[in-house]
Amino acid sequence: MQNKQLLIFDFDGTLIDSVPDLAASINIMLEQLGLPTYSLDTIKGWVGNGSRLLVERALIGKTEVGENELTQLEADHAEQLFLDAYSNLKASKTVAYPDVDKGLKQLHDAGFTLALVTNKPIRFVPKILRSFGWQDWFVVVLGGDSLPTKKPDPAPLLHVCDKLGVMPDKAVMIGDSKNDILAGQNAGMDTLALSYGYNYGQDIRDFQPTQAFDNFATLTRYLLDKKEP
Incomplete structure (x- = not known):
């Protein structure tokens, strides 16, 4: 060294x-899609590989995303909702x-x-x-x-x-x-x-x-x- x-x-x-802001944005995305939301601790376990994998993990409710579980269109739409929510947060935590x-x-x-x-x-x-x-x-x-x-x-x-x-x-x-x-x-x-x-x-x-x-x-x-x- x-x-x-x-x-x-x-x-x-x-x-x-940044987990509080990421979790809030993921849950806004899920609500907009009519899907169940998750706790901060659960979402924390999905953070670290960039926005796309975070969104995909949230959509299926688990860390490992298998092939063919999501279409590209579904993931693209959800990711854009997440990025918009993250951009528009009024008060950063x-x-x-x-x-x-x-x-x-x-x-x-x-x-x-x-x-x-x-x-x-x-x-x-x-x-x-x-x-x-x-x-x-x-x-x-x-x-x-x-x-x-x-x-x-x-x-x-x-x-x-x-x-x-x-x-x-x-x-x-x-x-x-x-x-x-x-x-x-x-x-x-x-x-x-x-x-x-x-x-x-x-x-x-x-x-x-x-x-x-x-x-x-x-x-x-x-x-x-x-x-x-």
């Missing part, structure tokens, strides 16, 4: 808890996790380069970053639809490295789900995991990240301790 230059962060479940604001500032001020790679549609990301005052800390920001593939594919992480001229072994992927850890491992970089986010009920340590942490403050201290003078 020495000589790292670039920290690539996931967003939902790592830096922010999305919050930063404890110590994230302070930790990001410390890492930025210590000279790390920060990037953001999320599976959330990119159209929603800048507004949320601005709401927390983080928009100037991330030199590259990618959403789930910014490239043809998204995490756990390593392509978004390698794209960031290429754009910034940083070798993957000088970068770190930081996230809360197996998609983050697998993407980082597939990209040939160290991975740091946070246990408090959205990982479908699985222990993030099962995916063998380089290190795992239960809170952001501990992760921040670890990175600052490893920083070369």
